[in-house]
Amino acid sequence: MREPQWRNDGEDPDYRFTLANERTFLAWIRTALAILAGGVLLEQFSTTLGPHVVVVVLAVVLGVLAATLSVLAYLRWRANEIAMRHHRRLPSTVAIPLISAVTLAVAAAIAVLLVVQW
Template identity: 75%
Template sequence: MREPQWRQEGTEPDYRFSLANERTFLAWIRTALALLAGGVLLDQFSTKLGPHLVVVALAVVLGMLATALCGLAYVRWRANEVAMRHARKLPGTLAIPLISAVTLVLSAVLVFLLMVQA
């Protein structure tokens, strides 16, 4: 398999930094899997929680967030690898505020639904 062009540029970074970057990537994937599992859980219990369509919509949003997070994880991993190869500052990410904001809103909606149901 041919290596991508960006892996042929710059100098090979210290393997410890590459492995740390890979562990961070895997942590993002683990977070995406947890969000997806939460969406599946909501879907399975949607008939027992609040308005069915609202709970299913929350489950779909969690699934979409998990999908976006997987893509963002790769983009972040690649950008970090390129930055390390060229001895540049590591780039920032929009993923952290995105996850925080969406999780906050979804949690608030779910708590509201549970309070209304009780």
């Protein structure tokens, strides 16, 4: 596999920082997988209990969020690696407010569905 050009720019950072960045990336991927599992679970409930459009929409939203989070995790990992190689501050990310807002919205929608159904 060919190494990307940015890996040859700047200086190699301390391996501990590189490994910490990789662990953070893997944590983001685990979070994306958990969100995807939640979407699959919702979709299964929608087929078991009869099709419910809102539940299917929520499952799709969770699937899209998981895919988006996976892409953002890679972009964040790469940006951190580049910043460390050039001794710059680590960049901020839109992923944290995004995942928080969408998770809050999905949780609120599920709570409303449960209250209405109860």
